[in-house]
Amino acid sequence: MARVYLENVVKRFGRVVAVDHVTLEVRDKEFMVLLGPSGCGKSTTLRLIAGLETPDEGRIWIGNTVVNEVDPTKRNIAMVFQSYALYPHMTVYGNIEFPLKMAHVPKEERRRKVIQVARFLGIEDLLNRYPKQLSGGQQQRVALARAIVREPEVFLLDEPLSNLDAKLRVKMRFELRRLLHDELKTTTIYVTHDQVEAMTMADRIAVMNQGRIMQVALPIDVFDKPANTFVAGFIGVPPTNFLEGVITVKNERLVFSTGPLDLTIPEEYHDRLEGYVGREVIMGIRPQDITVSKEAIENSYPAKIVGYEPLGTETYIHFTINDNKDYVAVASKDMKIKLGETIYWKPNSAKLYFFDKRTQKSILY
Amino acid sequence: MRVKHHKLLKSVWLLITYIILTLFALVYLMPFIRSFIASFMTWAQASSYPPEWLPSPFTLENYLKVLRLDLFPRWVFNTALYAGIIVAGNVFFATMAGYAFARLRFPGRDALFSALLALLMVPAFVTLVPSYIIVYKLGLIDNILGLSLLSLVHVSSIFLMRQYFLSLPQDVFDAARVDGCGPIKTFFYIGLPLAKPALGAVAVYQFLGAWNAFLGPLVFLRSPENFTLPVGLSFAFQRAMWTEYTPIIAGSLIAAAPTIILFIVLNKYLIRGIVITAGKG
Amino acid sequence: MKLTNFSLTLIKSKISKSFEKTRQREVLAALTLIGVAVALNMTFGYFAALFALYLSFFKWDYIGPMEFVGLRNFEILFRELVRGLHGAPFFLAPFYTGLRNILLYTAIVVPAQTILAMVLAAFANQKIRGVQFYKVSYFLPAVTCPVIVSLIFIWLFMKNGLINYFIQMVIPGFAPDWINDRNYLLYAISIVAIWGTSGHFMVSFLAAMQSIPRDIYEAAMLDGAGPIRRFIYVTVPMLKPMIVYVVVMGLIGALQMFDLAYVMAGPSGGPGGAGYTMALDIYREAFLKLRPGVAAAKSLFLFTLIFIVTYVFQKRFRVIAAR
Numbered sequence: 001m002a003r004v005y006l007e008n009v010v011k012r013f014g015r016v017v018a019v020d021h022v023t024l025e026v027r028d029k030e031f032m033v034l035l036g037p038s039g040c041g042k043s044t045t046l047r048l049i050a051g052l053e054t055p056d057e058g059r060i061w062i063g064n065t066v067v068n069e070v071d072p073t074k075r076n077i078a079m080v081f082q083s084y085a086l087y088p089h090m091t092v093y094g095n096i097e098f099p100l101k102m103a104h105v106p107k108e109e110r111r112r113k114v115i116q117v118a119r120f121l122g123i124e125d126l127l128n129r130y131p132k133q134l135s136g137g138q139q140q141r142v143a144l145a146r147a148i149v150r151e152p153e154v155f156l157l158d159e160p161l162s163n164l165d166a167k168l169r170v171k172m173r174f175e176l177r178r179l180l181h182d183e184l185k186t187t188t189i190y191v192t193h194d195q196v197e198a199m200t201m202a203d204r205i206a207v208m209n210q211g212r213i214m215q216v217a218l219p220i221d222v223f224d225k226p227a228n229t230f231v232a233g234f235i236g237v238p239p240t241n242f243l244e245g246v247i248t249v250k251n252e253r254l255v256f257s258t259g260p261l262d263l264t265i266p267e268e269y270h271d272r273l274e275g276y277v278g279r280e281v282i283m284g285i286r287p288q289d290i291t292v293s294k295e296a297i298e299n300s301y302p303a304k305i306v307g308y309e310p311l312g313t314e315t316y317i318h319f320t321i322n323d324n325k326d327y328v329a330v331a332s333k334d335m336k337i338k339l340g341e342t343i344y345w346k347p348n349s350a351k352l353y354f355f356d357k358r359t360q361k362s363i364l365y
Numbered sequence: 366m367r368v369k370h371h372k373l374l375k376s377v378w379l380l381i382t383y384i385i386l387t388l389f390a391l392v393y394l395m396p397f398i399r400s401f402i403a404s405f406m407t408w409a410q411a412s413s414y415p416p417e418w419l420p421s422p423f424t425l426e427n428y429l430k431v432l433r434l435d436l437f438p439r440w441v442f443n444t445a446l447y448a449g450i451i452v453a454g455n456v457f458f459a460t461m462a463g464y465a466f467a468r469l470r471f472p473g474r475d476a477l478f479s480a481l482l483a484l485l486m487v488p489a490f491v492t493l494v495p496s497y498i499i500v501y502k503l504g505l506i507d508n509i510l511g512l513s514l515l516s517l518v519h520v521s522s523i524f525l526m527r528q529y530f531l532s533l534p535q536d537v538f539d540a541a542r543v544d545g546c547g548p549i550k551t552f553f554y555i556g557l558p559l560a561k562p563a564l565g566a567v568a569v570y571q572f573l574g575a576w577n578a579f580l581g582p583l584v585f586l587r588s589p590e591n592f593t594l595p596v597g598l599s600f601a602f603q604r605a606m607w608t609e610y611t612p613i614i615a616g617s618l619i620a621a622a623p624t625i626i627l628f629i630v631l632n633k634y635l636i637r638g639i640v641i642t643a644g645k646g
Numbered sequence: 647m648k649l650t651n652f653s654l655t656l657i658k659s660k661i662s663k664s665f666e667k668t669r670q671r672e673v674l675a676a677l678t679l680i681g682v683a684v685a686l687n688m689t690f691g692y693f694a695a696l697f698a699l700y701l702s703f704f705k706w707d708y709i710g711p712m713e714f715v716g717l718r719n720f721e722i723l724f725r726e727l728v729r730g731l732h733g734a735p736f737f738l739a740p741f742y743t744g745l746r747n748i749l750l751y752t753a754i755v756v757p758a759q760t761i762l763a764m765v766l767a768a769f770a771n772q773k774i775r776g777v778q779f780y781k782v783s784y785f786l787p788a789v790t791c792p793v794i795v796s797l798i799f800i801w802l803f804m805k806n807g808l809i810n811y812f813i814q815m816v817i818p819g820f821a822p823d824w825i826n827d828r829n830y831l832l833y834a835i836s837i838v839a840i841w842g843t844s845g846h847f848m849v850s851f852l853a854a855m856q857s858i859p860r861d862i863y864e865a866a867m868l869d870g871a872g873p874i875r876r877f878i879y880v881t882v883p884m885l886k887p888m889i890v891y892v893v894v895m896g897l898i899g900a901l902q903m904f905d906l907a908y909v910m911a912g913p914s915g916g917p918g919g920a921g922y923t924m925a926l927d928i929y930r931e932a933f934l935k936l937r938p939g940v941a942a943a944k945s946l947f948l949f950t951l952i953f954i955v956t957y958v959f960q961k962r963f964r965v966i967a968a969r
Contacts, residue, residue, distance in 0.1 A: 052864050069372075072867045085865035089883040098879070102870035146869070382769045389766060390783040393845050396798050397786065399808055403801075414806035462683035469676040477684065484691040488902050488952055490925055490945040492694035494932045495701065499689065501708070515690050518683040548675035577791035579905045584933065595793040599909050602797060610801050617794045628789045632782045635789075639846070640853040 002063055002153035002187045003028045004049060009058035011044055018044040020211035021058070026189055031181045034191045035198040036208035037234070042191045045208070046156050049189065050079050062154060073102075078147035079156040082163065084139045086131040092118075092142050093127040099150045117149045121179075137168050144176075148184065155180055155188040161197065169197075177201045195235055199223070207231050225365040229355050232284045232362075238316055240284045241327040244357065247276045256283055260322050261301055266349035272364055273354060281363065284353035290329035291346045292317055300346035303327075308337055319343065397625075400614050404428065408609030427615035430607060437616065439590050440597035444576060444620075447509050447593055451575035452568050454517035459567060462518065463526025464556045468538060469548055478527070481520050489580060497584055507587040515581060516574070522567045529563035530556065566638050569631060576624055594620040702942040719943035736919030741944060743919040744927040747832055751923070752900040754836045755843075760892050762840065763847035764885070768877060770848070771855045781852070784845030792842065796909035799838045800825055825910065828920035835906050835921055843899070847892045854888040855881060890963055894956050901952050904929065924948050 004026040011019040019041045026032040034042040047053045049060060051072030059066050067075055078099075087095050093114060100110045118124040121141045131139055140160060147155060160176070161169045173196075180188045181203070192198055198205045199219045207214040207222060207230070215227035226232035232240045245258030247265075254270055254277070256263040263283070265273060273281075293300065306326060307318035310333065317329045317337060329345055337343070354363045403411040404427050405420040431437050465471075466478050496515055497506075505511025537559070541551045582593040592600060598616050607613070628635060702720070705713045723741060730742020770780055787795065802808045803824035810821040824834040858881065866876050882889075904925035911921025913930070928948065932941035 050864075050868060052867070071872075072864075073870045073872055075868075077868065079865070079868050081861045081865060083859070083861055085859070085861040087862060087865075087880065089886070098866075098871075099869035102875065146865075150869070379772075379774075382772060382774060386766070386769055386774070386780050390780055393783050393787055393841065395808070396795070396802060396841075399802070400798050411801075412804070412806065414811065416808055416811055458682045458686075461679040465676040465679035469672050469679070471673040471676040474676070477680075480692070481684070481687055484687060486953075487691065487695055488898070488945070488949055490902060490928050491698050491942075491949050492690060493928075494938050494941050494945070495694035495697040496690050497932070498697070498708070498938070499694065514686060518686050520687060520691075523683055548672050549678065552675075552679065573789055577789075577793075579791070579793050579908075583908075584929075595791050595905075598797060599793050602800075602909070603912065613797055614801060617797045621790050621794045624789050624791070625786065628786065629782065632778070632785070636781055636785060636849055640850055 003030075003061075004154055004187060004189065005061040006045070006049070007059045007061065009045075009048060009055045009060060011041075011048060011053060012056050017211050019048065019055070022208075022211070022213055024206055024213060024216065026187060029181075029185050029187055031177065031188045031190065031201060031203045033198040033202035033205045034189065034208055035193070035195060035205050035234075036214075037193055039210075040208040041211040042193075042208050043158055044211075046079075046158055046189060046191050049154070050077060050156055051075050076150075076152050077154040077156060078150050078152040079158065080140075080143045080147050080160045082159045084131075084143040084163075086139060086142055086146075088131050091128055091130055092123065092134070092145075095131070095142055096127075096145045096149050099146060103150070113149055114145075117145045120148070121145050136164050137172070140164065140172070144179070148179075153187065155186055157188065157190045159192055160190075161192070161194075173197055173200055195237075199235075207234065209234075225362070226284075226353060227362050227365060229282060229284065229360045232353055232355070236286055236288075238287045238328045238330070240286050240353070241290075243283045243285075243325075243327075244280065245283065246278065246280055247273055249277060256281070258283070263301070263347075264299070266352070268350070269352065269354065269364070276354075276356075276363065280357040282355040282357050282360075284355065285347045286351065287316065287328040287330045289348040289351040290327075291348070292329050292331045292335065293344050293346075294335075296344045297346060299349075300344035302342055303345050305337055305339055305341045305343055307339070317343070319345065400618055403611060404615040404618055406611065408611045411611050411614075427609075427611040428619070430612040431616040431619065434601075434606070436589055436592070436597060436601075440592050440594045441619075443509060443586075443591060444593040444595075447513060447578075447582070448572050448575040450509065450513045451516055452571050454513065455519060455522040455567055455571045456564055458518040459522035460526050460557065460560060460564060461552065462523045463528075464530050464552050464560075466523070467527045467530035468551075468556070481523060484520050493580070493584060500585060506585060507591055509586075509591065512581055512585040515585075516571075516578075519571065519574075522571060525567055525570075526560065526563055529560060533559060566634070569627065569635065570638075572627070573624055698942045698945060701939055702946055704939045706938055707936050708938065715939070719940045722940055723943050723947060736915070736922065740915070740919065740922060740930070741924070741927050743915070743922045744924040747919070747921070748901055748903065748923045748925075751832060751836055751839075751903065752897065754833075755839045755900050756893060756896040758836075759840045759844040759847060759896060760889065762844045763892065764851050764882075764889075766844070766848045767851035767855055768881065770852055781849050784848050786845070787842045788846035790842075792905040793909050795838060795842055796906050799834070799841075800910055803834050826917060828917040831911060831916050831920040835903075835910050838906055838910070839900070839903065843896070847896070850892060851885065851888060854885050858884050886963070890960065893959060893963075897956055897959065898952055901955065902948065924951075 004024075006022050006024045009019055009022045010017065022041075022045060024045075034045060036042050044053060048055055049062075051067065051070065055068060060068055062075060062077070087098065090098065096114045096117060097110050100113060105113070114127075115124060118127055121144060123138065123141050123145065126134060126138060126142070131142065134142065140163075143160070157176075161172055164172060176190075177200075180186060190197075190201065199222075202219055204216060205219055205222050206216045209230050215222060215231045217225070217227070222231060223235055226235065226240075229242065233242070243256075243258045243261075245256050245261075245263075248255050248257050250257075250262060254265040254273055256265055291297075291300075296302070301321065303319040303321045305317060305319050309316040309318075312333065314333050315331050315335060315337070317331050317335075318326050319329065320326060327345075331337075355361060356363055399416075402418060402420060405423050405425070406417075407422070407424055407426070410417055410420065466474060500506055500511045500514065503511065505514070537555060538551060541555045546554065577595065578593065579595045579599075582596045583599075586592055586596060589597070589600060594616075598613065598620060601607075601616065602613050703714060703716060705715045705718070726739045726741040727745065730739030730746070734742070736743045766784070770777060804810075805821060805823040809824070813820055822830045824830045862880060862884075863876055866880050871879060902925050903923055907915070907921050907923045907926050908929075910916070911926075913926070913934070915922030915926055924944070925948070928941050928944045931937050931944060
């Protein structure tokens with residue numbers, strides 16, 4: 001059974017805490033993506049699992065064994081590096097063969113396995129070439145082959161697609177998922193800063209920021225039910241709009257007051273927000289969940305247009321509600337707008353997020 | 366148990382590493398240290414067995430003996446003169462040539478440069494005798510100037526300067542041209558000032574080479590008054606100028622002092638430069 | 647019509663003339679700048695080399711006329727070699743002694759300095775403190791004049807000198823008179839050479855090692871290679887260009903070695919010619935025996951030897967590299 005479990009792991013570099021009390025379970029055969037901005041600690045976490053760094057506190061389990069003190073040469077995990085780290089002085093064949101050689105696999109069997117994996121990845125024609133003669137995509141396949149040939153318990157991938165051009169990246173997203181999860185059925189931990197990769201490839205996503213895990217959930221839940229403002233703001237393009245305000249009671253109804261605006265809170269949130277009357281909260285709404293119209297419609301609020309970005313498929317409209325902040329809404333491309341114009345925006349009441357201002361955590365989920 | 370085993374192995378390995386590295390550092394430094402100490406000892410003490418490590422009595426006799434020898438200060442002067450000429454020659458002429466090969470276009474430029482580069486493959490002994498004959502016919506044997514002719518503009522200096530000029534962006538030179546500078550003016554006003562780092566490198570390498578040179582001075586200098594330090598000291602040793610060895614040690618240290626001090630002061634740059642040259646080789 | 651045609655060609659010729667002028671200026675400037683450099687190097691380089699070739703067919707004593715003797719000088723050279731092969735003593739076959747000694751010396755020094763340099767660099771290529779101190783200490787011998795180094799080592803190699811003192815600690819009773827004993831002189835010279843150059847090469851190897859990207863070592867670690875196997879399969883192969891450079895430089899330097907021998911063995915090569923080298927022989931021929939023709943022939947032999955050795959090494963090494 002190849003589950004990976006990090007128990008309260010801490011890693012410091014000097015005074016910087018790169019990994020801050022991280023507890024995470026990756027289930028057997030699961031495709032887990034560690035997602036976060038640069039410097040959030042995801043690569044360091046991966047390296048801790050690989051054994052390239054040792055934790056200062058906490059324990060790391062692979063299967064049923066604590067591997068803190070186990071040498072990386074003996075952990076039975078394979079890693080694909082961002083730079084691929086191919087051995088430049090060996091041919092493709094030599095590169096793929098290397099881990100088997102280190103494991104003292106006899107020559108004939110090595111040959112058999114290398115050819116098998118090369119065929120599997122469609123690179124059997126390249127076996128006699130050297131890494132520097134290969135394209136980026138080909139090099140990546142060789143790195144993959146070298147990882148696969150060992151039949152490890154866990155695959156670790158560190159931003160493997162970031163060096164490829166956009167088109168290839170899209171293609172490889174599907175391929176990698178299919179290969180590692182569907183065909184090889186091996187536990188995989190994949191690090192990236194690209195949310196599209198995370199959303200399309202992961203069984204579960206672990207969102208990280210500043211060494212901490214912000215949320216671990218299914219992709220759809222990370223999107224629909226963000227656990228805190230960071231996740232809500234990180235996932236989704238354009239980013240979630242945040243409004244700061246207070247929950248008050250007006251005319252016996254719960255209202256979210258922010259600056260000039262009083263937003264009536266729909267029924268479905270009442271029981272969870274009742275306890276927050278008089279307290280400061282942050283409301284989040286995604287640009288896609290805002291309807292924009294030229295005329296005032298029911299439950300809409302006025303705003304002034306301060307900018308717009310026509311994308312061809314749709315238009316991003318930037319507007320203010322006189323509290324010195326810009327908000328973004330996504331509108332149909334056919335809408336005709338002018339700067340300075342007044343429009344009316346209406347948030348989708350089913351898609352509101354509320355966060356406690358002090359803890360930044362979600363009140364709803 | 367595995368935990369402790371792993372950590373212990375690592376510490377042991379590190380300890381072994383430090384021991385070996387320090388041991389060899391001592392090996393490389395010991396001759397210098399020992400000579401330095403012995404230069405203040407009497408020969409009687411310096412040659413005693415087992416070796417002693419504290420000069421007692423502490424004496425400056427060895428240095429005085431060396432300096433009292435008429436020839437020694439002359440040797441220092443000759444070596445300095447020779448080194449000075451070589452440095453000046455290389456800095457001046459190699460820079461000009463390096464610039465021309467890098468920035469100017471003229472027929473046969475690349476072929477000529479390759480031909481010069483090929484010269485580095487020819488061992489000194491092949492050209493030694495004919496060079497001697499040429500200098501002899503010029504009447505410049507036993508003359509520092511005659512000796513200097515051989516290494517005045519060493520190919521390695523030309524190579525270095527050319528590499529450096531090639532690495533400079535083209536625009537600055539184009540700007541000069543547009544401003545009306547002819548090629549020679551561009552060299553003096555733009556090229557030369559920009560080349561200071563490389564000039565420094567050439568100067569230092571050539572100084573080291575010239576100060577430590579032996580074969581050339583041995584062959585081209587005849588009278589003891591004209592010797593450079595290496596030749597002079599070897600001469601003094603072979604003629605057994607002093608009955609003891611310690612003056613030779615003292616003299617050797619004086620001779621080696623400039624290069625050692627220069628190296629210690631500039632060690633970061635020197636080591637980096639030599640490593641880069643090796644990379645290109 | 648004709649007028650505009652004419653003025654057009656006039657303008658064109660004016661432009662091309664000024665172009666030519668700038669071109670000419672550039673060429674002239676270039677020639678001025680390279681003049682001294684090229685003249686000196688051509689004279690003391692190519693002209694000298696060609697003259698050496700020419701000289702090798704002549705008998706001369708620097709003063710009188712040059713007498714053409716065809717291949718006689720080479721004959722003398724080979725006679726010496728043959729005589730030496732048949733066991734003639736040193737003074738009858740000096741060139742043979744020089745050749746034999748320098749080959750032995752090279753066979754000792756080049757591998758030793760290369761391997762020592764690589765091993766030390768490998769040790770230094772870890773996370774340790776004070777690397778700069780080690781680099782400076784190791785490199786110091788290389789910036790010191792070989793003659794000075796020899797003079798100091800003569801003293802250290804004396805029968806009751808420092809080196810025997812340290813050896814006694816490990817092998818009591820073993821204290822040869824390195825300088826005067828014909829069985830040990832060449833080894834003494836070899837030791838001095840290794841001491842003088844290995845530090846320089848160590849620094850070169852260290853720099854090359856440090857340019858190997860860290861993640862390749864990490865990949866090897868995860869592939870199951872421990873520290874020694876990482877050294878064999880990653881470090882050494884990736885160091886190949888530097889190894890070739892160090893060995894070739896080492897070979898060229900060793901085969902021509904002169905300074906150390908001249909000082910430690912003396913101009914006559916030491917007891918029984920134990921410290922006699924080819925370079926020393928060429929020097930004697932040219933300046934002591936006053937036979938520049940023979941010296942030229944011998945120097946050409948040396949040149950060819952160096953060329954063949956380095957060429958063969960490079961060829962062989964490429965083959966091993968491909969495997």
